[in-house]
Amino acid sequence: MLFRTITKEHFRKLVNGIINENQTIGPKAVDMDAKGNPVYQFVEVSDFDEMNLEYPTTYSSAKHYFLPFKENLSTFEFEKKGWKQKITYNAEPRVIVGLRAFDINGLLKLDNVLMKEKFPNPYYITKRKNTFIIGIDHEAPDDCFARSLNADVVLHGFDMFMTDIGDKYFLLINSSNAFNVLKNVTTEEITRKDEERYIAKKKKIENSYKTVVDVTGLPSLLDIEFESDVWKKWGDKCLSCGSCAMVCPTCYCYTVNESIDPSLKFGVKERMLYSCNIVDFAEVAGGHNFRPKASTRLKYRYYHQHRGFVESYDEPKCVGCNRCGRACPAGINPVDVIHDLRMEGGR
Ligand code: SF4
């Protein structure tokens, strides 16, 4: 890792240069909520000034640039004596500007599952390897609990990571691509004053986390509270809409659909993101549903986030962004659910 500083004006020029050459995605206000506050999303931008790097949070994560809602896995052409399959993994180089530390940590969790397991996902890997990531620090939104899950700081999984230290950014340079890109613009050696301002800013960010979720021993607590009424209390409110999983940076459940053109000459196999909260998630051939109740499905979502994933990777799947809590039309959020479990368990 190398450390430099860059003035805000030089960074702006750098990003505008990148935008001219590559697809560039950044946080942009795309709508207003009911209270008149801007709603931010990661969308393609054509100028630096379209982005707001001071955004509090985006409604959805940037996961969809790596795991699209709908993705073509392969196409088929049927011939007289057989059939041909076509599979394409191509991904054009692109840049995402402005990811927060917890969102980069979310990508690292997806990497564990989709890049490092026995059966890596080539569609994900191509997109991940062709995406240049510029992260940026920011103080936490009020309901974000990323610090409770150690997801507020990130040390890898990005090309560059910036911290605003006043008139310039403190830069962590983490890839040869980033090193080469920065040759096109003026950067400076770190001074003693820069270090002091960086440490003070990091402290301020650390102290900005107001929402705390106690996850100590949570996997064991979940084991003990498997039959708890807490699941019924929250599960009975659940509308099984799946919004929580769609906005989540780490949910990767999917379904696969195969369809054949009425001419019987072509076919396509597509993968679609899905949610374990949706009513037919655990339905199998013959119509039997292993999780017919909303409360059971909600419970298993929490078990995957905070128990199953810990067993496989020694860390929870959740990064504490609380996007699921904000998106839920029924007011279900991890802060309250985990709090209730702790109360139930007397811990
Ligand atoms: S807080 Fe919710 S949306 Fe964010 S990572 Fe955890 S489960 Fe996913």
Ligand code: SF4
């Ligand atoms: S967003 Fe809320 S209501 Fe919808 S599936 Fe998730 S927990 Fe249930």
